[in-house]
Amino acid sequence: MPRKNIVILISGRGSNMEAIVRAAREQDWDSACNARIAAVISNRPGAAGLAIAAQHGIATAELDHRSFADRAAFDAALAQLIDGYEPTLVVLAGFMRVLTPGFVMHYEGRMVNIHPSLLPAFTGLHTHERALEAGVKLHGATVHYVTAELDHGPIVAQAAVPVLPGDTPDDLAARVLAQEHRMYPAAVRRIVDGRVVLDDGVAVHRDGAPSVFLGDFASH
Ligand code: GRF
Numbered sequence: 001m002p003r004k005n006i007v008i009l010i011s012g013r014g015s016n017m018e019a020i021v022r023a024a025r026e027q028d029w030d031s032a033c034n035a036r037i038a039a040v041i042s043n044r045p046g047a048a049g050l051a052i053a054a055q056h057g058i059a060t061a062e063l064d065h066r067s068f069a070d071r072a073a074f075d076a077a078l079a080q081l082i083d084g085y086e087p088t089l090v091v092l093a094g095f096m097r098v099l100t101p102g103f104v105m106h107y108e109g110r111m112v113n114i115h116p117s118l119l120p121a122f123t124g125l126h127t128h129e130r131a132l133e134a135g136v137k138l139h140g141a142t143v144h145y146v147t148a149e150l151d152h153g154p155i156v157a158q159a160a161v162p163v164l165p166g167d168t169p170d171d172l173a174a175r176v177l178a179q180e181h182r183m184y185p186a187a188v189r190r191i192v193d194g195r196v197v198l199d200d201g202v203a204v205h206r207d208g209a210p211s212v213f214l215g216d217f218a219s220h
Contacts, residue, residue: 001034002086003034003035003036004033004034004035004036004088004089004192005035005036005038005039005085005086005087005088005089006020006024006035006036006037006038006087006088006089006090006091006188006192007037007038007039007040007041007082007085007087007089007090007091008020008037008039008040008041008053008090008091008092008093009040009041009042009043009078009082009090009091009092009093009095010040010041010042010047010049010050010093010094010095011042011043011044011047011094011095011096011097012044012047012048012049012094012096013047013048013049013094014040014047014048014049014050014052014053014093014094015049015094015177015181016093016094016114016180016181016184017040017049017052017053017091017093017094018049018052018053018056019180019181019182019184019185020037020091020093020184020185020188021037021052021053021056021058022185023185023186023188023189024036024037024185024189025056027189029189029192033189033192033193035088035189035192035193037053037056037058038058038059038085038086038087039058039059039060039061039082039085040053040058040059040060040061041060041061041062041063041078041081041082042060042061042062042063043062043063043064043065043074043078043095043096043097044062044064045062045064046062047062049093049094050062059085061081063077063078063081065097071098071100072100072102074097075099075100075102075103076103078103079103079106079107082107087110088110088192089110089111089112089188089191089192090107090110090111090112091111091112091184091188092111092112092113092114092146093114093184094114095113098150099146101148104146104147104148105148107146108147109145109198111145111146112143112144112145112146112156112187112188112191113143113144113145113146113151113153114141114142114143114180114183114184115127115141115142115144115151116128116141116173116176116177116180117131117139117140117141117142118138118139118140118141118142118158118160119142119144119151119152119155119158120152121136122134123150123151123152124150124151126169127139128169128170128172128173128176129169131163131172132163132167132168132169132172136163137162137163138160138161138162138163139160139161139162139163139172139176140158140159140160140161140176140179140215141158141159141176141179141180141183142155142157142158142159143155143156143157143158143183143184143187144156144203145198145203154198154201154202154203155203155211156187156190156191156196156203156211157183157186157187157211157212157213158183158211158212158213159176159179159180159182159183159212159213159214159215160179160212160213160214160215161175161176161179161214161215161216161217162215162217175215176215178215179213179214179215182213183213186213187211190205190209194206195207195209
């Protein structure tokens with residue numbers, strides 16, 4: 001059986017990428033599900049996550065979007081770079097670029113993203129500030145397949161945390177991020193294992209395993 005290659009795209013610190021890399025190593029995805037992290041690619045040269053990936057012995061690449069004439073030219077070069085690794089799954093982990101419809105279509109059903117809100121609430125940026133402003137009592141993060149519409153697409157898993165009195169956006173971001181680090185590796189593994197399938201635009205977990213991750217509600 002051909003090996004399942006995972007390509008991770010980042011733009012910054014890469015903590016979700018690192019969580020996936022650690023899980024892959026600790027759970028020996030290579031033997032357990034014939035999968036490996038083939039490469040980590042950043043659109044920002046010098047992104048902190050690249051050094052982390054390199055420390056783990058993973059191939060890294062930089063593709064600076066500023067050196068391309070337009071979005072389409074960047075996306076075409078990015079797709080060529082990604083496809084060199086023959087990916088089963090493309091994982092967006094803090095990849096801060098709006099993608100062209102052609103790019104999204106090329107990876108339809110094999111590209112996922114993590115967004116720091118309980119979608120469909122708070123698409124876009126500054127989700128933690130906006131959650132506090134809205135006064136929601138429950139916040140979190142979502143792993144979803146990528147479709148042409150920003151921060152939409154079939155939901156694979158969601159992680160929920162309480163919003164606590166006196167929270168700052170940073171407090172809330174940290175509480176959500178801790179759950180992202182649990183959820184994203186688990187979701188990626190389930191997908192490469194073939195345990196998540198897309199059925200008429202809905203992500204279905206074939207073995208009925210939970211797709212909900214809960215933070216610590218005990219103190220609430
Ligand atoms: C995370 O909050 C993720 O949900 C969002 O961007 C942030 C990336 O953080 N898409 P990191 O680079 O994985 O540390």
